[in-house]
Amino acid sequence: MPLFKKLSAYDERSARLAGIALMLLSIFMFSFGDAMGKFMVATYSVGQLLFLRAIAALLLLSPIIWRQRHEFTRLERPWLQLLRVTLSTLEVAAFFLATVYLPLADVITYYLAGPIFVTALSALLLGEHVGWRRWTAILIGFCGVLIALRPSAQTVSLPALIALGGSLSFALLMLITRSLRETPDIVMASSQFCGTFLLGLGLSVFHWVPPTGGSLVLFALAGLTSVAALFCVNRSLKLAPASVVVPYQYSMIVWAVIFGFVVFGDVPSMATIIGAAIIIGAGLYIYLRERDLGRQEDTQVSPPV
DSSP states (O other), X not given: OHHHHHHHTSOHHHHHHHHHHHHHHHHHXXXXXXXXXXXXXXXXOHHHHHHHHHHHHHHHHHHHHHHTGGGGGSOSSHHHHHHHHHHHHHXXXXXXXXXXXXXXXXXXXXXXXXXXXXXXXXXXXXXXXOOHHHHHHXXXXXXXXXXXXXXXXXXXXXXXXXXXXXXXXXHHHHHHHHTOTTSOHHHHHXXXXXXXXXXXXXXXXXXXXXXXXHHHHHHHHHHHHHHHHHHHHHHHXXXXXXXXXXXXXXXXXXXXXXXHHHHHOOOOOHHHHHHHHHHHHHHHHHHHHHHHTTOOOOOOOOOOO
């Protein structure tokens, strides 16, 4: 886009400011899309949301997919690509299924733990070296998850476990994405929407509510918002270093609280607030520590596409 090309030519300080602004805008759009999704699944099934949302996104992406169609003919490690799409589809479904029963801020809090899970899984599954400082941060982050989860025989619910499972799937997804760095962005994004399209189509067969015209507009807006947010994230990371813009992704919890209160009347519990603060603190420490060690980690905590 012409505007983005002009931004790329600005001096370094202006480019960083533009990158921060685009990251903040993308997080707002992701959060807005999540709030719309939670609003829609109060009437329609999760499968229907995934199906219609993916159609809108793929229609918007279709011109880019056509222009870059040759990129789809030489995919690296196809089976790993398939596993990535599967995990992406499951974590998106888990996210919206959890929002049917839980406040938006609670679900987002579990997903904020994704980068913490990534570091732990890197050590456990890939044998990567993780020093005592990061292990301490991981344990502190897990304590934040437990505080937000409020575990007891009376309070641990199936929706909370679904959200936590979605967060773990998200972490595995990020690990796999790290190992597929040669895959073009358009392949990554469109394949994820194809996965949610197929799952949504399969689930919609069992529960389909004829959508109204207004609802179709909202479904389309949810898909378009996700695509626009993805483009903003990608451009942000091109304009400014990841170490500058990635921490701003934690503003997601602020929007989750705002949308949760304004749209749904949800007031986050003190446990959720404390848990989210601990998770964010641990996640930022891990990110900064890995940056200092020179590791190029995929630590994006953006909500599912």
